[in-house]
Amino acid sequence: MPDAATPDKVQLRVSLYPWVPEADSLASWIEQDFETQHPEIDLVVRTMERSYDWLPGYVSDLAYEIDQTVAALTQEGDDSQDLIEVDTMILGALIERNAVAPFALSEPSFLPSAQEAVSQDGETWGVPHWTCGYFVISEDAGVREANDLTALLDRLADAGTERADIVGDIDGSWDAVMVYLDAFIDSYGDGDVQAALAAETLDPMVDSALRALGTSCAQDGEAMCGSDGVEKFATGGADALIGYSERLHPILATEGRTVANLHIASAPLGSGSHPMLFTDALVLSPRCSSERCQEAARAFASYYVSDRVFEVVLMGLDTDTSVARYLLPSTTTAFDTDAVAADPYYRQLEEEIQGARAYPTSGVPEARERGAIQAQVKTALGL
Known part of the structure; x- marks a missing residue:
């Protein structure tokens, strides 16, 4: 990798986390x-389309694909990078394979x-940038008072509407594991997440909780915890949506949206509520040694x-629509910037992530x- 683009400039190759609203504008x-x-x-900046396997420009998703990320950090090539923003769920694997150097601010x-x-x-092995977790979004302010899954589902059922109680996409190959861990920690607090990851069967208490969630996700025999659900919720077809905080962005941007005055709670997925957060962090190639x-x-x-x-990106000020992205920043001070502090949804989100625990960096x-x-x-959710 050349150290300089010109005698007066140093070249820095960076792959940003691609799974964000309006990613091309951000990059x-x-x-x-x-x-x-x-x-x-x-x-x-690495073009975002290289991370999307449905586009012709796809190469690899360096936020998640471990072998390809190791190669991009350690080998010469057209896709080699100096910095890669990864989900720290794969950080342990990158450290084990000597693919990253210590990196801190x-x-x-x-x-x-x-x-x-x-x-x-x-050691510190990266600079955190985004955080993320599972939230419940609803017009019912009572979701923020629910301290466990039973209370949440009872609250939604008591609304008595003919709509689906809750919708969302939580059954993907990464999501299913992380939802299970979230529900496990919600139920057991300081439980052993590595033991939970290694077990061949779901913990019985967590399995029961997820089955209850699956029942609430069903409407007319159709399971709805394995579909996007944004349009359905945004146009009044469901009482609540479960998903990442940034699902607020497409909800608010939906044409024909009928929901308003939304309330956001960290999703209680077990017998308690102990939030867990993902982290996306910049990691440094050991080849960036000069x-x-x-x-x-x-x-x-x-x-x-x-x-x-952070203020520009969080509030979507770089975009044509200027709809906030509702991503979560890694820093405490980003919430205090003028535009973010004035946003009612960001105020709720800041409150909901207090005391959160990090997802593990190995085992997932x-x-x-x-x-x-x-x-x-998937079976527990009825999918």
């Missing part, structure tokens, strides 16, 4: 704005769960998690590969 704005702030750096202040997600063996490359990498990471950039890819958890979660 374009980041590349242009960063180079305006740092003319000494030639930032090359002294500032800003990160959410405790985000810092936990990049820390291992006394002083110039490392300085450029630190400059980009500092820029990427700055309050100004193996559980996903085995497929037993996903199969049993």
